[in-house]
Amino acid sequence: MIKHILSLLTLTIAFAVGQSAFAEKPNIVVIMADDLGYGALSCYGAKSFKTPHIDKLAAEGLKFTSGYCSASTCTPTRYSLLTGTYAFRGKRTGIAPPNAPAIIKPGTETVASILKRAGYTTAVIGKWHLGLGGESGPNWNGDLKPGPLEIGFDTCFLLPTTNDRVPQVYVHNHRVPNLDPNDPLWVGTKKPNPDHPTGMTHRYTLKMDWSHGHNSTIHNGISRIGFYTGGHVARFRDEDLADKWVEKSVEFMEENKDKPFFLFFSSHDIHVPRIPHERFQGKTSLGYRGDSIVQLDWCVGELMKTLDRLKLADKTLVVFCSDNGPVMDDGYKDDALEKLGSHRAAGPYSGGKYSVYEGGTRTPFITRWKKRIQPGVSKEVVCTIDLAASLADLTGQKLPKDGCLDSFNVLGALLGKKEARGRDHLVQQNNGNNGTYALLAGDWKLHRYDRKTARNVVVEQKLANKKVPQYQLFNLKSDVVEKFNVAEVHPEITAKLKKQLTQIIQQGRSRP
Numbered sequence: 134m135i136k137h138i139l140s141l142l143t144l145t146i147a148f149a150v151g152q153s154a155f156a157e158k159p160n161i162v163v164i165m166a167d168d169l170g171y172g173a174l175s176c177y178g179a180k181s182f183k184t185p186h187i188d189k190l191a192a193e194g195l196k197f198t199s200g201y202c203s204a205s206t207c208t209p210t211r212y213s214l215l216t217g218t219y220a221f222r223g224k225r226t227g228i229a230p231p232n233a234p235a236i237i238k239p240g241t242e243t244v245a246s247i248l249k250r251a252g253y254t255t256a257v258i259g260k261w262h263l264g265l266g267g268e269s270g271p272n273w274n275g276d277l278k279p280g281p282l283e284i285g286f287d288t289c290f291l292l293p294t295t296n297d298r299v300p301q302v303y304v305h306n307h308r309v310p311n312l313d314p315n316d317p318l319w320v321g322t323k324k325p326n327p328d329h330p331t332g333m334t335h336r337y338t339l340k341m342d343w344s345h346g347h348n349s350t351i352h353n354g355i356s357r358i359g360f361y362t363g364g365h366v367a368r369f370r371d372e373d374l375a376d377k378w379v380e381k382s383v384e385f386m387e388e389n390k391d392k393p394f395f396l397f398f399s400s401h402d403i404h405v406p407r408i409p410h411e412r413f414q415g416k417t418s419l420g421y422r423g424d425s426i427v428q429l430d431w432c433v434g435e436l437m438k439t440l441d442r443l444k445l446a447d448k449t450l451v452v453f454c455s456d457n458g459p460v461m462d463d464g465y466k467d468d469a470l471e472k473l474g475s476h477r478a479a480g481p482y483s484g485g486k487y488s489v490y491e492g493g494t495r496t497p498f499i500t501r502w503k504k505r506i507q508p509g510v511s512k513e514v515v516c517t518i519d520l521a522a523s524l525a526d527l528t529g530q531k532l533p534k535d536g537c538l539d540s541f542n543v544l545g546a547l548l549g550k551k552e553a554r555g556r557d558h559l560v561q562q563n564n565g566n567n568g569t570y571a572l573l574a575g576d577w578k579l580h581r582y583d584r585k586t587a588r589n590v591v592v593e594q595k596l597a598n599k600k601v602p603q604y605q606l607f608n609l610k611s612d613v614v615e616k617f618n619v620a621e622v623h624p625e626i627t628a629k630l631k632k633q634l635t636q637i638i639q640q641g642r643s644r645p
């Protein structure tokens with residue numbers, strides 16, 4: 134009888150709190166690679182080296198051939214992944230400088246806040262690059278907030294910006310760990326004193342030379358973007374980053390093995406400066422760029438091994454993705470291009486990082502949930518921006534009306550459900566809100582270049598100088614490399630997509 138009353142009570146409570154009590158609560162591990170293009174893995178066609186751990190993930194799960202991130206640079210993709218809103222709608226969502234304040238404001242609905250509400254313990258470990266602190270920027274020697282903890286993460290262990298930018302210290306929750314108060318950390322945009330060694334004045338001391346930018350403060354034999362002094366004991370070695378992310382992630386999964394957790398594993402591989410751990414150096418014929426892919430693969434292997442050891446593989450949805458497409462020379466002379474050989478980093482696609490060609494945002498995308506996702510290949514269009522709405526559905530959470538404005542619920546497609554469809558359209562962008570967009574809709578793709586504002590972007594600048602038309606239309610089915618602009622051959626399709634893209638931008642949201 135008591136048992137009866139109890140279960141009735143549970144049911145009543147369940148109804149009172151909405152569907153969530155009936156929803157599923159698998160652990161969720163999102164692994165995001167950095168600058169990893171469509172062709173970078175052996176399971177996506179790479180032949181020059183092997184990525185056995187990610188290949189295994191793909192073989193046990195669903196490999197998407199039309200999986201996207203929402204921008205072809207880091208900060209906007211990460212902004213959209215977390216908020217479910219296109220980055221061009223937000224302020225300061227372009228590539229963040231070292232002293233950027235928190236870009237996602239407290240109170241914004243994010244994947245983390247949704248999952249926290251669903252009862253998950255949430256963590257982000259690895260690259261952040263979404264700013265820290267209030268309007269005046271990060272308080273490096275004090276409390277670094279707001280940051281991830283103010284938008285739904287219970288804990289974080291971060292590389293605050295991106296590792297070619299200063300400073301080379303970790304951030305654990307609100308603090309830089311191991312910071313000696315007698316050696317405070319200063320970060321700025323100007324040389325702190327005339328004798329401060331930089332990549333310009335002390336170029337001969339560098340262990341990896343720079344090719345453009347990246348010639349300010351030197352740490353670990355590598356000069357960076359921006360200046361800093363102090364915090365010496367707190368500084369890390371580039372070689373140790375991947376091991377640290379794995380160590381902290383394993384700790385987090387062990388600590389939370391008995392309750393649902395969300396881990397955003399945000400790798401720095403294979404962003405510049407590419408300095409893999411010594412044990413991976415020389416593992417491929419492609420130089421450090423290839424070696425960093427092998428290091429990334431190792432990290433994925435360690436995470437999966439941990440799930441197996443904790444007997445969580447059947448209870449965990451794993452999503453593997455990237456933040457933008459590939460780039461060879463991104464500021465350091467690491468021979469990426471010279472040693473590329475026949476490897477095609479973007480697979481069959483054109484463009485890469487910084488561009489709205491497919492190579493910029495179409496990337497490896499894999500989901501695995503053992504015994505739940507039928508292994509295979511999916512052609513459905515899914516995007517990292519859809520994780521918010523899809524994971525909300527999975528865990529029985531409602532999205533607020535004014536949040537996650539462009540996140541589509543593609544849960545069925547992510548889980549490989551028969552008949553389930555992905556997106557029928559997707560806006561691709563390059564960086565911030567500088568007006569370079571593409572609209573993908575079925576086989577058609579419209580590019581839009583707003584030349585006035587595209588001046589900061591290398592690739593687009595070149596194009597702009599050539600006076601490219603503002604709008605170009607491509608048929609991806611017959612022209613996968615987006616070479617033949619058919620805007621004038623198909624004026625009605627061009628007009629339709631132009632209208633759709635303008636509406637999506639102007640209406641302020643695209644989610645129903």
Ligand code: NG6
Nearest residue numbers: 206207208228295297345346463464
């Ligand atoms: C660019 C940097 C590039 C890289 C990129 C951000 C120069 C010349 N180029 O401005 O090296 O840091 O920003 O990459 O400084 S991302 O993947 O984090 O978006």
Ligand code: CA
Nearest residue numbers: 167168207456
């Ligand atoms: Ca990136």
